[in-house]
Amino acid sequence: MSLAATFPARGGAPxxxxxxxxxxxxxxxxxALPGFGLSLGFTLFYLSAIVLVPLAALVIRPWxxxxxxxxxxxxxxxxxxxLKLSFGGAAIAAAINSVFGLIVAWVLVxxxxxxxxxxxALVDLPFALPTAVAGIALSALYARNGWxxxxxxxxxxxxxxxxxxxxxxxxxxxxxxxxxxxQPILSELSRESExxxxxxxxxxxxxxxxxxxxxxxxxxxxxxxxxxxxAVGEYxxxxxxxxxxxxxxxxxPLLIIIKLNENDYAGAAAIxxxxxxxxxxxxxxxxxxxAWASARR
Amino acid sequence: MTRFFSALAAIALFVSSTAQAADIxxxxxxxxxxxxxxxxxxxxFAADWKAKHGDNVTINxxxxxxxxxxxxxxxxxxxxxxxxxxxxxxxxxxxxxxIAKNWQSRLPxxxxxxxxxxxxxVRKGNPWKIKDWLDLIKPGISVITPNPKTSGGARxxxxxxxxxxxxxxxxxxxxxxxxxxxxxxxxxxxxxxARGSTTTFVQRGIGDVLLSWENEAHLALKEQGGDQFxxxxxxxxxLAEPPVSVVDKNVDRHGTRAVAEAYLNFLYSKPAQxxxxxxxxxxxxxxVLAAHAADFPKITLYNFAELFGDWQKAQATYFADKxxxxxxxxxxx
Amino acid sequence: xxVIFRPRGPTRDHPLLRWSLxxxxxxxxxxxxxxxxxxxxxxxxGEGWRAALDAITDPEAQSAIRLTLLAAxxxxxxxxxxxxxxxxxxxxxxxxxxxxxxxLIDLPFSISPVVSGLIYVLMFGLQGWFGDTLRDHDIKIIxxxxxxxxxxxxxxxxxxxxxxxxxxxxxxxxxxxAAVSLGAGGFSTFRRVTLPNIKWGLLYGVLLCNARAMxxxxxxxxxxxxxxxxxxxxxxxxxxxYNDYHYSAxxxxxxxxxxxxxxxxxxxxxxxWRYADEISAVHHH
Numbered sequence: 073m074s075l076a077a078t079f080p081a082r083g084g085a086p087x088x089x090x091x092x093x094x095x096x097x098x099x100x101x102x103x104a105l106p107g108f109g110l111s112l113g114f115t116l117f118y119l120s121a122i123v124l125v126p127l128a129a130l131v132i133r134p135w136x137x138x139x140x141x142x143x144x145x146x147x148x149x150x151x152x153x154x155l156k157l158s159f160g161g162a163a164i165a166a167a168i169n170s171v172f173g174l175i176v177a178w179v180l181v182x183x184x185x186x187x188x189x190x191x192x193a194l195v196d197l198p199f200a201l202p203t204a205v206a207g208i209a210l211s212a213l214y215a216r217n218g219w220x221x222x223x224x225x226x227x228x229x230x231x232x233x234x235x236x237x238x239x240x241x242x243x244x245x246x247x248x249x250x251x252x253x254x255q256p257i258l259s260e261l262s263r264e265s266e267x268x269x270x271x272x273x274x275x276x277x278x279x280x281x282x283x284x285x286x287x288x289x290x291x292x293x294x295x296x297x298x299x300x301x302x303a304v305g306e307y308x309x310x311x312x313x314x315x316x317x318x319x320x321x322x323x324x325p326l327l328i329i330i331k332l333n334e335n336d337y338a339g340a341a342a343i344x345x346x347x348x349x350x351x352x353x354x355x356x357x358x359x360x361x362x363a364w365a366s367a368r369r
Numbered sequence: 370m371t372r373f374f375s376a377l378a379a380i381a382l383f384v385s386s387t388a389q390a391a392d393i394x395x396x397x398x399x400x401x402x403x404x405x406x407x408x409x410x411x412x413x414f415a416a417d418w419k420a421k422h423g424d425n426v427t428i429n430x431x432x433x434x435x436x437x438x439x440x441x442x443x444x445x446x447x448x449x450x451x452x453x454x455x456x457x458x459x460x461x462x463x464x465x466x467x468i469a470k471n472w473q474s475r476l477p478x479x480x481x482x483x484x485x486x487x488x489x490x491v492r493k494g495n496p497w498k499i500k501d502w503l504d505l506i507k508p509g510i511s512v513i514t515p516n517p518k519t520s521g522g523a524r525x526x527x528x529x530x531x532x533x534x535x536x537x538x539x540x541x542x543x544x545x546x547x548x549x550x551x552x553x554x555x556x557x558x559x560x561x562x563a564r565g566s567t568t569t570f571v572q573r574g575i576g577d578v579l580l581s582w583e584n585e586a587h588l589a590l591k592e593q594g595g596d597q598f599x600x601x602x603x604x605x606x607x608l609a610e611p612p613v614s615v616v617d618k619n620v621d622r623h624g625t626r627a628v629a630e631a632y633l634n635f636l637y638s639k640p641a642q643x644x645x646x647x648x649x650x651x652x653x654x655x656x657v658l659a660a661h662a663a664d665f666p667k668i669t670l671y672n673f674a675e676l677f678g679d680w681q682k683a684q685a686t687y688f689a690d691k692x693x694x695x696x697x698x699x700x701x702x
Numbered sequence: 703x704x705v706i707f708r709p710r711g712p713t714r715d716h717p718l719l720r721w722s723l724x725x726x727x728x729x730x731x732x733x734x735x736x737x738x739x740x741x742x743x744x745x746x747x748g749e750g751w752r753a754a755l756d757a758i759t760d761p762e763a764q765s766a767i768r769l770t771l772l773a774a775x776x777x778x779x780x781x782x783x784x785x786x787x788x789x790x791x792x793x794x795x796x797x798x799x800x801x802x803x804x805x806l807i808d809l810p811f812s813i814s815p816v817v818s819g820l821i822y823v824l825m826f827g828l829q830g831w832f833g834d835t836l837r838d839h840d841i842k843i844i845x846x847x848x849x850x851x852x853x854x855x856x857x858x859x860x861x862x863x864x865x866x867x868x869x870x871x872x873x874x875x876x877x878x879x880a881a882v883s884l885g886a887g888g889f890s891t892f893r894r895v896t897l898p899n900i901k902w903g904l905l906y907g908v909l910l911c912n913a914r915a916m917x918x919x920x921x922x923x924x925x926x927x928x929x930x931x932x933x934x935x936x937x938x939x940x941x942x943x944y945n946d947y948h949y950s951a952x953x954x955x956x957x958x959x960x961x962x963x964x965x966x967x968x969x970x971x972x973x974x975w976r977y978a979d980e981i982s983a984v985h986h987h
């Protein structure tokens with residue numbers, strides 16, 4: 073779950089533990105607990121040193137090209153196509169994950185079957201497995217002479233070195249997000265609404281569509297958005313299976329590396345800024361979505 | 370008494386020898402396919418230096434695409450020597466002041482101790498009957514070559530194809546451009562480096578022909594089995610000249626200039642030229658080349674400088690943003 | 703074994719639906735998770751046990767393993783410390799800009815690893831902001847261990863914090879406030895009251911942080927110098943072996959990381975199972 077899910081919008085409902093509503097608009101509420109200065113200070117220092125200052129270096133760099141230079145760097149067809157592939161591929165992968173992730177989460181929470189615990193543990197594999205290992209494994213699996221690649225090849229379906237391969241790798245990466253976001257919600261879902269719907273004569277399908285799914289949709293959206301955000305910038309697992317053909321199967325992170333190697337730092341930073349901005353906007357949208365969803369409840 | 374003096378002498382000798390034996394470390398930043406070559410060369414040089422000066426020399430290697438390595442050195446990778454795929458990549462380092470501008474004239478033959486060329490690697494039996502560059506654009510054929518934007522070898526391959534079309538009877542720049550455009554439309558995957566392309570062709574089974582460094586092709590045969598592939602030498606190709614240089618700023622800071630320069634000079638010596646020939650790089654030494662003539666068929670090798678001038682011009686014309694490669698490689702085609 | 707003709711409650715799904723959904727779910731998991739994992743192990747043994755073991759005991763592989771362990775050993779505790787500090791500040795106090803801070807903490811999670819490496823090159827590379835100063839003092843950051851550690855820290859930055867912040871927020875402040883009113887000092891309160899409550903969250907966060915730290919590829923690839931035996935971490939060494947035509951060797955070293963991943967998952971599962979009661983107790987405060 074996104075961190076900001078726990079915080080209602082400013083000026084919203086007070087905290088669960090009964091902190092008193094703010095009387096005046098001081099920047100912080102007085103508290104009996106010690107350690108605020110130390111913990112916040114260290115947090116801000118660490119955050120700035122590791123994240124903010126280096127990101128500033130990224131954001132500042134492209135502007136040595138000037139505005140027109142910046143748009144030149146990112147507006148050309150090759151860059152646009154790479155961005156389209158990275159974002160588009162991530163979107164398709166996230167969509168696949170939302171459908172199948174929902175099914176997997178449902179099955180894991182509602183049903184019992186032998187080996188369930190193992191399957192449950194395995195869902196976290198993309199989190200724990202290094203991206204490079206996933207990359208070479210996927211590329212070996214779907215290559216022309218791979219276990220899956222060979223039969224697919226016989227059917228005329230090319231996976232490795234095509235955008236399809238990119239989508240597959242991105243699906244792998246995003247798999248745990250949807251499942252892990254849905255599982256806690258599903259397990260806490262009270263059966264009462266379902267039972268009520270059943271007593272009112274709804275078929276199971278209607279119940280699913282009108283009762284259960286709406287209750288799940290905030291979490292489902294969150295999980296899908298997170299899978300998307302993760303997939304957009306993915307490099308290690310995709311680079312071994314992507315074809316890297318400019319305009320066809322070249323992902324945006326690879327383009328950054330290519331530009332770096334051409335000594336075009338500003339161009340590389342420009343693409344980096346675009347991707348950073350997109351991530352930031354997505355995170356913001358996600359937080360707003362969460363706030364709206366929790367306000368609804 | 371004599372025993373005392375001989376003991377003293379022994380101690381003196383021991384002390385002086387250990388006092389003189391320093392431990393020197395060099396970093397050789399090189400391009401993709403030269404791993405095996407420099408493993409062998411470094412061992413030979415270390416032995417040679419130890420015999421002459423008594424110091425222990427360790428040479429660390431870094432390998433990546435030539436352009437990537439050039440960029441890394443510019444960004445601060447502490448290379449003592451740079452042994453890259455094309456002069457342009459070393460020029461880029463010189464432009465930033467890390468290497469003297471006259472680097473190419475400091476060593477014999479334009480600072481290239483060995484040369485290579487671009488050949489074709491095909492599946493055993495040569496099912497597509499590939500003999501010449503024109504065969505590469507047969508309908509339905511699939512050609513593997515790396516991305517010229519990131520790979521030195523790929524740039525040589527591009528220029529070799531261009532040179533072929535340019536020098537063919539009735540050839541001119543427009544025809545060359547059309548030929549190269551057609552060629553790249555037959556390429557299904559562009560790896561970032563020469564090794565990546567070889568892996569794609571040899572291991573993953575993609576493509577019908579690989580445009581490869583000569584040494585890479587031989588290495589592939591050796592490592593992957595000569596029963597699956599064979600090398601086809603086109604009648605013409607380009608003379609690829611991978612240059613070497615010390616990185617002046619770094620060696621002066623480290624105090625390793627003497628060793629680094631000796632290392633590069635060693636590359637021209639007979640033992641090193643022999644190692645290079647054994648690793649399928651064409652040695653500059655005529656005698657060594659003659660001894661290995663069976664491995665290096667004589668084909669017409671076009672000279673880069675004659676056809677393309679200098680690398681600044683070539684890079685700007687063909688490989689830079691909006692250059693010829695960008696023009697022929699329109700997205701989605 | 704469920705019997706088909708058992709009377710169904712209103713919230714139970716039709717058996718046909720159950721079986722098809724289960725089949726689809728298992729098929730999906732099998733296709734996307736199990737098969738790639740199995741590929742790693744079978745390819746590793748492609749040239750036999752001996753060759754695989756040789757690949758792992760090779761000096762360059764050993765040095766890559768050491769470098770990976772070292773980078774993780776530095777990055778994970780630092781990020782854990784940060785996670786604790788951040789969640790203390792965020793969960794136990796109210797202040798303006800808290801939501802924004804939390805969004806910033808989440809940021810590295812959705813930044814491309816390549817960008818994560820790029821930013822340190824832009825800062826510490828010779829052409830970057832501090833490049834000349836560093837060179838004058840002969841301090842090496844990029845293309846050396848510090849650069850690798852920095853990139854690793856950046857990429858695994860939010861893991862512990864993401865785990866602890868919701869947890870500590872959920873748990874509220876009552877216990878800590880009670881302890882303070884009874885006269886306990888700050889660290890004492892933390893040590894005796896907070897820490898026992900968050901230990902499982904902390905452990906999960908550290909486990910995932912560690913797995914990611916050891917496996918990071920993209921970011922480290924940009925800042926490493928690819929110097930064999932010196933600045934190659936395990937993932938980079940795997941790539942190097944792959945590029946050297948030593949495919950089985952590459953997969954053999956990859957097996958180590960895959961095994962690490964499996965151990966991480968197993969530990970997480972084991973802890974969840976054995977301490978399920980404790981965990982649910984601290985979650986629903």
